[in-house]
Amino acid sequence: MADILIGTCGWTDPHLLKSGWYPPGHRDPEKRLRHYATRFPLVESDSPYYALPSARTTTHWAERTPPGFRFDVKAFSFLTGHPTRPAALPPDLRGRPRDEALRTEVWTRYAEALTPLLHSGRLGTLLFQYPASLHPGPEAETFIRTARERAHGWPFAVEFRDPAWWHPAHAARTTAFLKDLNATAVATDTPEDRHPVPVTTPRLAVVRFHGRSPHWRTGTKEERFRHTYTERELTEWLPRVRTLAAAATELHLLFNNCCADAAPKAAETMRELLSANGLPHQRAATEGTPAGQ
Numbered sequence: 001m002a003d004i005l006i007g008t009c010g011w012t013d014p015h016l017l018k019s020g021w022y023p024p025g026h027r028d029p030e031k032r033l034r035h036y037a038t039r040f041p042l043v044e045s046d047s048p049y050y051a052l053p054s055a056r057t058t059t060h061w062a063e064r065t066p067p068g069f070r071f072d073v074k075a076f077s078f079l080t081g082h083p084t085r086p087a088a089l090p091p092d093l094r095g096r097p098r099d100e101a102l103r104t105e106v107w108t109r110y111a112e113a114l115t116p117l118l119h120s121g122r123l124g125t126l127l128f129q130y131p132a133s134l135h136p137g138p139e140a141e142t143f144i145r146t147a148r149e150r151a152h153g154w155p156f157a158v159e160f161r162d163p164a165w166w167h168p169a170h171a172a173r174t175t176a177f178l179k180d181l182n183a184t185a186v187a188t189d190t191p192e193d194r195h196p197v198p199v200t201t202p203r204l205a206v207v208r209f210h211g212r213s214p215h216w217r218t219g220t221k222e223e224r225f226r227h228t229y230t231e232r233e234l235t236e237w238l239p240r241v242r243t244l245a246a247a248a249t250e251l252h253l254l255f256n257n258c259c260a261d262a263a264p265k266a267a268e269t270m271r272e273l274l275s276a277n278g279l280p281h282q283r284a285a286t287e288g289t290p291a292g293q
Contacts (some may be wrong), residue, residue, distance in 0.1 A: 002205065002245040004281035005070055005124075006271050007042030008263040009208065009256035019260040030064055037065045040267060041282045042072070042124065044208075044254050049074040049129075051088050052106070053113045062120035066285040070124035071117055072157070072206070072252060076110050079103060079147060082131050100146065107150045118154070124252060125155040125184060125204055132161040136170045141177055148181045157206050159186035163193055175200060187244070189237070191216045196240040199247040207237075207244070209266065211257035227257040229266040231273070238277055245279065 010016075011032060026032050036043060045061070047053065061071060078084040078098070086094045090109065096102050117123040128147060134140050148156055158178060160166070165174045178185050178200040185197040189209040199205050211227025213219065245251045253270060255263040274281045 001280060002248045002251040004241070004245055004251045004253065004274060004279060005040075005042035006253045006267050006274075006281060007040040007044065007070075007255070008267055009044040009254050010046050010263075011036045011043050012047075013258065015259040016261060016263070021261040021264055030060070033061065033064045037069050038285050039264065041068060041284045042070045042252055042254070044072045044074065044127065044256075046074045048110070048113075049077050049082075052076055052090065052109055055113050055116055058114055059116040062116050062122045065122060067121065068282065069122055069285075070252070071122050072124040072127050072254065073114060073117070075126055075128045075147075076106060078106055079110065080128050080130050081134060081143065103147075104150060107147075111151070111154070123155065124250075125157040125206065126151060127157050127159065127186070127206075129159040129186075130161060134160070135162050136165050136174065144177075144183075145181060148183060155184070155204065156182070157184035157186050157204070159188065159206075159208065166193070166195075166197055171198075187240075194236075196244055199244060202248060204250050204252065205244040205248040206252045206254070207241070209253070209255045209257060211262075222259060225256060225258045226262075228262050229255075229257060229269065231269055234266065234270050234273055237270075238273060238279070241274070242279060 012029070022032055022035060026035050077088070089106070093102060093105065114123065114126075128144070130144070134143070144158065164170060175185070175198045182201055184204045184206055185200040187196040187205070187207045189207065189212070191212045191214065196207065209229065211225050211229070212233070213224055213227050215223040241251070241253070253267075255266045255270075257263050257266060271281060
């Protein structure tokens with residue numbers, strides 16, 4: 001049975017900060033992360049999707065969390081083929097052609113920034129979330145394979161936003177492709193898809209709970225992810241969680257629904273359901289334990 005870790009996609013969302021989930025006095029980044037690590041053993045860092053982090057920042061992340069804590073880190077948007085604002089690139093790269101040579105340089109800087117997490121044992125996986133415009137086919141496979149070759153030696157997880165990758169007509173090829181890359185297939189809970197995908201690496205399985213908003217494809221960011229999970233909706237996942245946990249060494253369950261404190265509340269409910277149904281999961285550091293000690 002896998003070591004099951006539960007967490008949320010981010011810990012600094014403005015709506016979360018305003019919700020009252022953090023105790024009074026936890027206004028600075030250090031106190032917020034240290035407190036988060038007393039509640040959950042896993043978090044997804046989505047800020048590197050929008051801009052390259054610095055090694056100084058990720059060193060702080062490692063220092064402010066206890067041994068065993070995991071960060072799943074989203075890949076920078078340019079590495080996954082998403083639209084990327086010029087201002088999101090480092091100043092010295094903004095005038096260069098947007099080609100594979102630039103992606104290689106961006107990857108080098110991204111990897112250097114995340115090395116402190118890797119060396120401290122805090123890195124769960126890199127998360128390459130590919131856009132809905134990336135459809136199954138040889139060209140897309142080449143694009144993903146190139147990214148994987150750059151990230152050789154790093155834990156690497158793939159989420160497809162085009163559901164066609166897991167359509168019965170493509171699922172077997174997609175599974176074989178990801179296994180060949182030693183890449184973890186990411187399962188999702190969305191209005192369109194709430195089924196697990198095959199475990200493609202024995203080390204890790206990942207599920208991201210995005211919510212079930214009717215505006216999933218058409219709304220603003222808030223509208224797409226606004227959802228309050230019910231206990232019944234999460235209970236539906238327990239047999240699938242058990243199946244995934246039986247096939248991997250570690251299983252990450254991440255909540256990306258908003259707004260306010262909807263994600264941590266859903267994560268807490270899932271944690272209670274796992275306990276009630278005999279599914280062991282990793283607990284966070286206890287309140288008051290100095291993170292990083």
